[in-house]
Amino acid sequence: MSLDWKQTDIVFVDQPALGAAERLYLPQIWGGMKTTLRHMFKKALRDRTVVQYPEQERPLRVEIYRGVHRLNRDEDGRVACVACFMCETACPAHCIHIEGAESPWADREKYPIKFDIDELRCIYCGMCEEACPVDAIELTPEFKLVGKSREEMIFDKEKLLMVYEQTKNLKPRKDPAITGYPETGHRDRVP
Numbered sequence: 177m178s179l180d181w182k183q184t185d186i187v188f189v190d191q192p193a194l195g196a197a198e199r200l201y202l203p204q205i206w207g208g209m210k211t212t213l214r215h216m217f218k219k220a221l222r223d224r225t226v227v228q229y230p231e232q233e234r235p236l237r238v239e240i241y242r243g244v245h246r247l248n249r250d251e252d253g254r255v256a257c258v259a260c261f262m263c264e265t266a267c268p269a270h271c272i273h274i275e276g277a278e279s280p281w282a283d284r285e286k287y288p289i290k291f292d293i294d295e296l297r298c299i300y301c302g303m304c305e306e307a308c309p310v311d312a313i314e315l316t317p318e319f320k321l322v323g324k325s326r327e328e329m330i331f332d333k334e335k336l337l338m339v340y341e342q343t344k345n346l347k348p349r350k351d352p353a354i355t356g357y358p359e360t361g362h363r364d365r366v367p
């Protein structure tokens with residue numbers, strides 16, 4: 177491969193010379209401090225960031241908050257998951273474990289007979305939710321997660337479906353028709 181360039185193609189950029197004040201770095205330090213102090217006083221006077229939890233709580237952005245997982249049910253009340261393993265594959269923390277089986281329903285091939293998420297190992301990145309083609313797995317605004325043992329923090333299918341029942345009014349299931357998967361969700365709205 178030949179390098180087809182001319183000397184005139186090269187632009188030399190001279191390093192700007194620093195003045196005496198700039199060599200001391202004091203103007204730059206003062207400029208930075210001014211910005212820090214401005215934000216500090218603005219926050220302290222107008223926009224208080226400290227809340228007295230648990231008596232006070234911040235308002236959560238329900239649609240985007242990434243808390244405890246849930247497994248959604250479809251419009252017929254069945255688990256919406258089709259056991260495609262996309263979430264398990266995408267999970268960087270390897271905390272999802274699924275066992276699929278032949279589905280008893282005509283509109284899908286498989287469904288999960290076992291679906292576990294280790295909530296302690298999870299880093300709440302949301303990759304599982306992004307990967308799911310039928311919007312069956314979602315993260316909820318529920319963040320008060322406590323348990324007395326590690327085993328208790330491994331959420332199985334029943335527990336994940338229970339979280340759906342507890343949070344479905346606060347955050348309704350996303351419309352799976354958006355994903356274009358025709359066999360689940362609101363089939364009549366898929367083009």
Ligand code: SF4
Nearest residue numbers: 267298299301302304
């Ligand atoms: S939120 Fe991230 S780490 Fe947690 S289960 Fe989903 S993909 Fe894995």
Ligand code: SF4
Nearest residue numbers: 257258260261263308
């Ligand atoms: S990506 Fe969705 S449909 Fe596939 S296994 Fe995970 S939850 Fe089930």
